[in-house]
Amino acid sequence: MRLIKNKIEHNGSGAVTLCPEEPEDMWHAYNLIRPSDILRASAIRRVTTTQDTGSTTSSRVHLTLEIRVKNLDFDPQSSQLHISGQILNETAHTKIGQFHTLDLELNRNFTLEKQNETGSDGEGVGWDSIAIEMLKDAVDESGKRRAEAIAVVMQEGLAHICFIGQFQTILKQKVEMSVPRKRQGGGDHDKGMNKFYRVTLDTLLRQMDFNTSTTSGSNNDEVRPVLLASPGFVAAGFQKFIQSEATSTPGLRRLLNSTVVVHSANGYLNSLSEVLQSPAVKSLLSDTKYARETKLMDDFLDQLRKETNKATYGPREVESAVDQGAVGRGGGILIMSNRLFRSQDIAERKRWVSLVDRVRDVEGGEVRILSSDHESGKRLDGLGGIAALLTFPIIEDLDSEEEA
Numbered sequence: 105m106r107l108i109k110n111k112i113e114h115n116g117s118g119a120v121t122l123c124p125e126e127p128e129d130m131w132h133a134y135n136l137i138r139p140s141d142i143l144r145a146s147a148i149r150r151v152t153t154t155q156d157t158g159s160t161t162s163s164r165v166h167l168t169l170e171i172r173v174k175n176l177d178f179d180p181q182s183s184q185l186h187i188s189g190q191i192l193n194e195t196a197h198t199k200i201g202q203f204h205t206l207d208l209e210l211n212r213n214f215t216l217e218k219q220n221e222t223g224s225d226g227e228g229v230g231w232d233s234i235a236i237e238m239l240k241d242a243v244d245e246s247g248k249r250r251a252e253a254i255a256v257v258m259q260e261g262l263a264h265i266c267f268i269g270q271f272q273t274i275l276k277q278k279v280e281m282s283v284p285r286k287r288q289g290g291g292d293h294d295k296g297m298n299k300f301y302r303v304t305l306d307t308l309l310r311q312m313d314f315n316t317s318t319t320s321g322s323n324n325d326e327v328r329p330v331l332l333a334s335p336g337f338v339a340a341g342f343q344k345f346i347q348s349e350a351t352s353t354p355g356l357r358r359l360l361n362s363t364v365v366v367h368s369a370n371g372y373l374n375s376l377s378e379v380l381q382s383p384a385v386k387s388l389l390s391d392t393k394y395a396r397e398t399k400l401m402d403d404f405l406d407q408l409r410k411e412t413n414k415a416t417y418g419p420r421e422v423e424s425a426v427d428q429g430a431v432g433r434g435g436g437i438l439i440m441s442n443r444l445f446r447s448q449d450i451a452e453r454k455r456w457v458s459l460v461d462r463v464r465d466v467e468g469g470e471v472r473i474l475s476s477d478h479e480s481g482k483r484l485d486g487l488g489g490i491a492a493l494l495t496f497p498i499i500e501d502l503d504s505e506e507e508a
Contacts, residue, residue, distance in 0.1 A: 105129040105242040108213055116220035116230030120239065123213045127183035128269045131477070132242035133208055134178040134185055135442060136235065137216060143187055144170045145206045145214035151197050167195055169204055180477065181275055232457045233464075234445050237473070241271070252392040255331040255379060256308060258338050259371030260297070263304045265311055266376060270393045272477035275373065276311045279304050301345040309359075316355035327358050329388050333368035333379040340365050364388055377479045397480040400472060404439065404491055405483075413497035417487040426459065430494040432467035441489035443476040456490075469495075 105122050112118035119142075124130060137143060147169045152162050171189035178185050188205040191198050198204070208214055220230025231239075253268040261283040267274045281303060283296035309316065314327070332339040343365055350356040366382045368375035379385060380398065389395040407415035416425050422438070425431050431438050444456050463469040474481040476489075484491060 105132055107239075107243045109215075112231050112236075116232060117218065118231060119215055119217035121213055121215045122242070124208060124210050127210070127274065128272060129210070129242065130178070130183040130185045130208060131180065131272050132238070133214075134176060135238050135446065136242060137173060137176060137187060138218075138229075138446075139173050139175070139448060140219075141173045142170060142192065142217040142219070143173055143189070143206060143214060144168065144217070145208060146212060147204065147206055149197055149204065165197055167197060169193065169195075169198065169206065171204055171206060174203075180272065183274070229450055229453060229457075232454075233461055234453075234457050234473075238442075238445075252394055253329040253331060253389055254308070254312060255333065255376060256304065256339070256342070257368055257371055257373065257375055257379065258304065258332070258334045258342065259336075260338055261300055262371040263300075263307075264371065264373055264376075265304075265308055266373070267311075268380075268389075268394055271475040273376065273479075277307050279307055297341065298345065301342050304342065305346060305349065314359065316353050327362040330359065330363045331379060331385055331388075332363055332365045333375065335368060335370055338371070339368075380479055394478060394480075397472070397474050397478060400437070400439065401474075401480045401483050404493055407493065413499065414494045415491070416494065416498070417491035419488060419490055422490050422492045423459065425492050425494055425498055426463060426467065428498055429467065430496055430498050431463050431492045432469045432495055434495040435493065436463070436467065436469035436495045437493040438463045438469060438471045439484060439491045439493070440471070440473050441476050441481050441484045442473050443481075443485060444489050445473075 105124055105126075108121040108123055110120050112120065122133070124133060145168070147167050148164050149167055149169075150162060151165050152160055154160050169191055170193040171187070171191055173187055174189040176185065176187050185208045186205050187208070188203060191200055191202045191204050194200050206214075218230045218235065229235075252270060255266045255268060257264045257266065261281045263279040264275060265277045265279070267276050279300070281296070281300045283300055284292040286293040308314075308330075312328075332342055334342075343360070343363055346356055346360055346363070350360060364384050366379055366384055368379050380389075380394075386395060386398070404415050408417075416422055422431070426438070430436060438460065440456065440460070445453055447453050447456075460471050460473075464471050474484050476482065476485055
């Protein structure tokens with residue numbers, strides 16, 4: 105995401121103009137935009153005109169519309185974001201109060217305004233600390249943000265090509281073909297597998313935008329790690345197929361140098377979490393944001409298993425630990441799912457923002473917000489979306505029954 109203009113005031117009100125450049129930027133926009141925000145973007149609206157003769161003509165006109173957001177609809181697989189709301193600016197073809205749905209598009213600017221005030225609907229939290237942090241995550245100042253790794257989870261006749269980004273894992277393409285069964289003395293199976301490998305490789309190179317030219321191997325054209333996973337020997341066979349193709353296409357050797365073969369239970373997406381937990385993959389991705397988040401959750405669950413009383417989870421339990429000063433300087437880490445900050449309840453969002461600000465600014469602890477679209481974030485969501493590693497052991501308050 106490219107930041108075009110920033111006009112955020114000290115009181116939390118203000119607007120930013122952004123330009124989404126990658127599909128993952130739509131995910132960032134989905135997290136930034138909230139109901140009651142004001143969104144300004146270009147739109148196409150169908151206009152029907154009635155002639156004096158009674159006949160009607162329909163045409164599509166390009167407009168710049170400003171709406172107060174009511175609902176958001178995000179499709180993570182296609183990275184499409186649709187925002188609906190009431191129109192705030194009158195044009196020759198629209199009236200104030202009409203409803204319209206804006207479709208955000210890549211490489212097309214949009215302006216997002218947040219107001220730090222309470223309107224008639226009781227909403228308007230402005231640019232709080234979490235929104236500012238999300239904005240920083242969204243803006244790619246280096247212009248080099250991209251997927252941290254690529255996974256091909258496969259079995260005979262089936263392959264799922266996934267991009268593992270900094271904040272989400274996206275299924276980019278599914279390859280499905282019919283492969284003849286293996287029979288003694290028959291070569292149809294081998295021919296079918298070679299055809300399957302060929303289609304999978306072509307699809308992978310297209311999705312990676314991989315240049316097979318031998319002259320493109322500069323340091324600026326570094327190949328991302330490619331994980332090949334399957335039950336049996338399908339992934340290993342695919343790697344051998346790439347090796348055979350590299351004899352006639354030397355540029356593929358750069359791809360081979362970044363591949364690692366690991367085992368998976370099957371060729372479906374539910375095996376991806378197993379693949380990412382394998383020691384070979386953890387070592388390969390050790391410097392990525394994904395790996396750091398995975399290690400954090402592993403450390404937290406390890407403390408739970410050891411029953412050291414230095415790990416807790418759940419809203420009431422974590423807030424109690426913060427009240428006791430156990431999530432502060434010396435190793436305290438507050439772990440939260442970004443799903444909590446998408447709550448439609450303004451009071452609920454303010455509750456979590458206040459907790460984050462207290463741990464970070466008052467207690468001196470660390471705050472880690474995990475993406476609910478990554479495996480580590482999904483594990484955290486299973487624990488209520490909030491957990492904490494503590495600086496010292498605490499015993500949970502057992503007086504709740506008496507209070508009840």
